[in-house]
Amino acid sequence: MNLMKIWIAVVQYMPTELMLKSLFTICKKNSNMRERLIRAIAGCLILVSVLLAFYVNINWLFLTAFVGLNLLQSSITKWCLMEDILRKVFKVDN
Template sequence: MTIEKFMMIMVGSMVLVSTILAYTVSASWLLLTGFIGLNLLISGITGFCPMVYFLRKAGLKHGCAFRNC
């Protein structure tokens, strides 16, 4: 699995879970969704994502996230 695929799966799961928790438990869970969105925005602008550092240390490699790359 590549870093890009792992990140898409993890971020998508976190947004989905935090949205469900906001609907069922407390609206405060939307803060997590907002934090994830802010991190994605900053990563897109700066090209730096702290999670990628840890995934590289764990042995994951960069690669193509889509089949037609």
């Protein structure tokens, strides 16, 4: 079975809106959750891009490099774009 068909089947049956809503509600209550979310999102993006590079096209490794560079840049400058997105769009605060 094609990987894309599997991915579409998984996404169709996942209650993503409910899952994200409950996740961000829980995150608002915990103090260090924004940092944990950033690490979780980065880890998921890296894993997904490696799988896509293996099964679909090698150029997906550029996404892995982009996430890695953003993690390195945020450790040096103490500014992270994903942190701003979580704070402004999803209202996740520490």
